[in-house]
Amino acid sequence: MSIQELTPIIVIAVIIIAVAVLFTFIPVMLWISALAAGVKVGIFTLVGMRLRRVVPSRVINPLIKAHKAGLNVTTNQLESHYLAGGNVDRVVNALIAAHRANIELSFERCAAIDLAGRDVLEAVQMSVNPKVIETPFIAGIAMDGIEVKAKARITVRANIDRLVGGAGEDTVIARVGEGVVSTIGSSNAHTKVLENPDSISHNVLNSGLDAGTAFEILSIDIADVDIGKNIGAILQTDQAEADKNIAQAKAEERRAMAVAQEQEMVARVQEMRAKVVEAEADVPRALSEALRSGNMGVMDYMNYQNINADTDMRDTIGKLTKDENDENEQ
Structure with missing residues (x-):
């Protein structure tokens, strides 16, 4: 083949390669999909996304979804949120869910919640469908010394306004546990807690435990109540055992002192006996001396x-x- 015959083939190959590179760099199909959905996005906007290292599909597809749901969201908003490290698709889904549930939620707040590390879609769903949190057994001691264990179910609803900076589920469980322990401890007898477990729910619910948290407590229900150990009797037994040990120690101390005094007295008696024996030994000598001297x-x-x-x-x-x-x- 001559060079003249190869030239058309080379030109066609170059054109094909150029078109392939063009379609690879410029998402033409995505641009066509946006136009078909009624979203006006310029081809140069998509090229700019490529240059800014933004995946166009991560922005355009959520934009199409938001447009179809009737949301007023711009490309710049979605692109800036993507560049900030946020999940654009999840934010758009949360906005759509909030719009359907008539919950006021702006894009800025939704993006802030997502960047704060919280699942904003789950939060919106929890605002519509409250979540039930079950606590472990919480032990409290009534005034009569009987341990009472209670398990509570907390129905909470997400508070959109307090999601950023609000405390999580662990704080709610800890506060409810503190309220349960306080209520049981203020009861005169454990039987009153068993007879009316709703008193725990009312006292805890009226304490405003959801302040500063990302949730709104709707109800607190006592799921189970159980009797534990007789802590009062155990403490009394331990005290009696301690008193007994102290009394034994004091008695042992007195016995040791008595033994020491007795030994000291025995030593004195022996010393006195030695002196008496010594004096008795001097009697014959004194008698003989008296007889010799004529005094006797x-x-x-x-x-x-x-x-x-x-x-x-x-x-x-x-x-x-x-x-x-x-x-x-x-």
């Missing part, structure tokens, strides 16, 4: 011996008399 005569010594013998005899008679009396008593 023989008759005096004999009288001394008689007195000792008489004393021993009386001691013996006293012991015999005591033993006889003990035998008679037995």
Whole structure:
């Protein structure tokens, strides 16, 4: 083939490649779909989105959806929200749901809620269809010392105005738990809680627990009530055990002191006995010295011996008399 014959083929190939590149860079089909839906979007606007690294379908498709739903949303709004990192499709769906439910919700607030990290579509759906939050068993102690466990079901509705900066479900559950514990603790007896569990709901619901949260509490229902431990009896038992241990410690201390005093007294008696023995050992020496020096005569010594013998005899008679009396008593 000559060069003249190849030239038309090359031109056609170049045209085909140029058209393919053009259709790849410029979303012509998306532009046609927008025109068919009645949305006026310029072809150069789509090219600008490409240059700004915006996926045109992520903006145009939600724009078509909003236009069909009768919402006044512009391309710049959707594109700016996309560039800010928001979910454009979810925001448009939330606006459509709010429009159908006659809920006033502007695009700016909806975009702010989405950028805050909350699911704005779920919030709108929760505004129409309230959500039920079930708490775990919450334990409280009545004044009679009986533990009462209650489980509550909280019906909440999303508050669109407080979604940005409002507390979540965990805060609502914590506040309800605090209210349940306070109500049970203020009851004189656990039987009153069992007889009228609605009193817990009324007291908790009237406390304004939804203040500062992203929800509006519609109702609080007590799903289950159960009896726990007798905390009062357990505390009394522990106190009695502690008092017993203290009394035992004090008694042991007194016993140790008594034993110490007794041992001290025994030591003193032994010391006195030693002194008596020592003194008795000096008596014969003193007698012999008195006899030698003439201070004591023989008759005096004999009288001394008689007195000792008489004393021993009386001691013996006293012991015999005591033993006889003990035998008679037995």
